[in-house]
Amino acid sequence: MLQQTGVKTVIPYFERFIAKWPDIKSLAKASENEILKYWQGLGYYSRGRNLLKSAKIIDLDYNGIIPNNLDDLLSLPGIGSYASAAIRSIGFDKKATVIDGNVKRVIARFFALSGKLKDNEKDISLLAKYLTPNKGNANYSQAIMEFGALICTPRQSSCSDCIVSHGCLSLKQGLVLEIPEAKTQTNKKNLRCASFLAIDKNNLVLIAKRKNESLLKNMWQLPSSDWINQSNNKKLLSQAPFKAKWSETGKKINYKFSHINLLNETYTANISLKIDLFDKDFKWVSIKALHKYPLVTLTKKILLDNNLI
Ligand code: SF4
Numbered sequence: 596m597l598q599q600t601g602v603k604t605v606i607p608y609f610e611r612f613i614a615k616w617p618d619i620k621s622l623a624k625a626s627e628n629e630i631l632k633y634w635q636g637l638g639y640y641s642r643g644r645n646l647l648k649s650a651k652i653i654d655l656d657y658n659g660i661i662p663n664n665l666d667d668l669l670s671l672p673g674i675g676s677y678a679s680a681a682i683r684s685i686g687f688d689k690k691a692t693v694i695d696g697n698v699k700r701v702i703a704r705f706f707a708l709s710g711k712l713k714d715n716e717k718d719i720s721l722l723a724k725y726l727t728p729n730k731g732n733a734n735y736s737q738a739i740m741e742f743g744a745l746i747c748t749p750r751q752s753s754c755s756d757c758i759v760s761h762g763c764l765s766l767k768q769g770l771v772l773e774i775p776e777a778k779t780q781t782n783k784k785n786l787r788c789a790s791f792l793a794i795d796k797n798n799l800v801l802i803a804k805r806k807n808e809s810l811l812k813n814m815w816q817l818p819s820s821d822w823i824n825q826s827n828n829k830k831l832l833s834q835a836p837f838k839a840k841w842s843e844t845g846k847k848i849n850y851k852f853s854h855i856n857l858l859n860e861t862y863t864a865n866i867s868l869k870i871d872l873f874d875k876d877f878k879w880v881s882i883k884a885l886h887k888y889p890l891v892t893l894t895k896k897i898l899l900d901n902n903l904i
Contacts, residue, residue, distance in 0.1 A: 598678065599639050602744070608637050619661065622647065623654035631814055631889030638892075640811055645673025663687040684736040692727045693736040694720060697743025702726075703775045704747055707764035712775045783851075786822040787858040789831035790897055791841065793818075795869045799879040800903065801836060802888065806876070816894040817861075818877065825858060832862060836872060839864040846900055850893050861897050 596605045596612075612633050616622035627647060634643035649671040653661055661682065662668055668679040683691035699712045702722050708715040728735050746753050752771055754760050765771045793801040803818045805811050820834035835841055841862040850857040869879045880888065882903050890898070898904045 596637065596642065598642060600637060604637070608633070618659070619650050619653050620659045622650040623659070625650075627813060628889060632887070635814075635889050636892055636895070640814060642673060645671075648672040649674065661686065663689060665691075681736070684732045686733075688731075688733040690727060690729055690732050691736075692720075692723050693740065694723050695740055695743075697740045697747075698723060700749065700775055701739060701743045701747045704752070704765040704771060705759065705763050707768055707770055707774060709770070709774060710776050711778060713778075715775075781854065783854055783856050785825040785856045785858070787825045787827075787831070787860065788822045789820040789834065789860045789862055790817040790894065791819065791835050792844075792861055792863045792897060792901065793836070793839065793866060793870075794863070794882075795866050795879070797869070798882045799869050800882055800885060800898075801869070801872075802878055802880055802885070802890075802894070803836070804876040804878070805891070811891050813889075814891045815878075815888040816891045817897060819859075822855075822857060831860065835862065835864075836877065837870050839866055839870075844901075848893065848896055848900075850896075857893075859893060859897070861900075863901075 596609055615633060616625060625647060627644060630643045630647045631640060634640055637643075652671060653659060657667075663683055663686070665679055665683065668674050668682055669676075674682070677693065677695060680691040680693045683689040684693050696712075699715075699719050702708070702719050703712060703715055706718075706722060708718055712719070726739075746757055754763070754766055754771060757763065757766075760766055763771075765774050791801075801818060802815045805814050805816060818836040820831040823829060823831070832841055841864045844861045844863055846861060848859045848861070850859060885898065885904050895904065
């Protein structure tokens with residue numbers, strides 16, 4: 596959960612998750628749908644899917660016990676160099692070097708490595724290995740990550756509270772604010788799309804399952820149009836799931852992804868009876884049952900805006 600996401604955001608998700616699946620064996624029995632439901636809103640859903648796949652493998656091949664061997668860990672879905680080092684170090688107190696964004700910044704500052712972090716990857720990795728202790732590795736890994744999160748922070752580092760300030764080269768050279776050099780901002784694409792909210796007189800709402808190959812696969816959403824350039828005036832109504840008297844709600848939602856700003860327009864249609872669409876990826880669901888489906892965040896926002904969940 597902590598890959599790409601801050602601790603504060605993760606805590607409530609983690610607590611709900613661990614209360615529902617307290618061990619590998621119970622997690623291995625969960626369905627992907629359930630996992631996505633509990634992951635809803637946290638983003639990067641492949642992490643949840645991989646966690647489930649790994650739990651099933653650990654249950655079958657390792658009798659439910661997480662392996663501590665590097666090769667075994669790396670063979671599990673979603674476990675790369677960072678996660679394997681974190682598991683071995685924090686979980687098993689083995690000598691393993693954990694390098695996250697916080698650790699990279701602390702090392703770059705302490706040794707005054709000028710330039711961007713990505714240009715210093717090799718040196719940071721060597722220095723991180725050099726600093727890794729033979730004993731007490733679990734405490735050390737957590738301490739250096741926490742030190743970066745609380746003291747040697749990205750913008751306002753607390754150098755006066757720092758216990759290693761006497762050896763810090765950036766502090767000595769007056770470079771704390773310059774190291775690491777900021778990432779170059781990439782221009783985000785501005786796209787727009789339409790979501791279609793159809794409700795029949797029995798309070799059934801039409802939702803659609805995202806395709807297998809897409810981002811957020813197997814999550815559910817309101818039927819939606821393609822994403823097109825914001826400067827394109829094309830009416831998106833032609834991509835509604837069926838012909839009806841669609842009307843625009845006028846409520847636009849701006850949604851920000853890492854590389855895209857998406858502007859969503861919502862169209863609604865109140866129809867007398869549900870229309871059969873003969874496509875297994877579409878489903879009419881009662882308003883009361885909507886909460887059982889793992890919904891993408893944008894759909895959740897639209898449903899909340901319309902007081903449906
Ligand atoms: S002195 Fe400041 S910049 Fe250097 S390691 Fe400590 S907190 Fe970071």
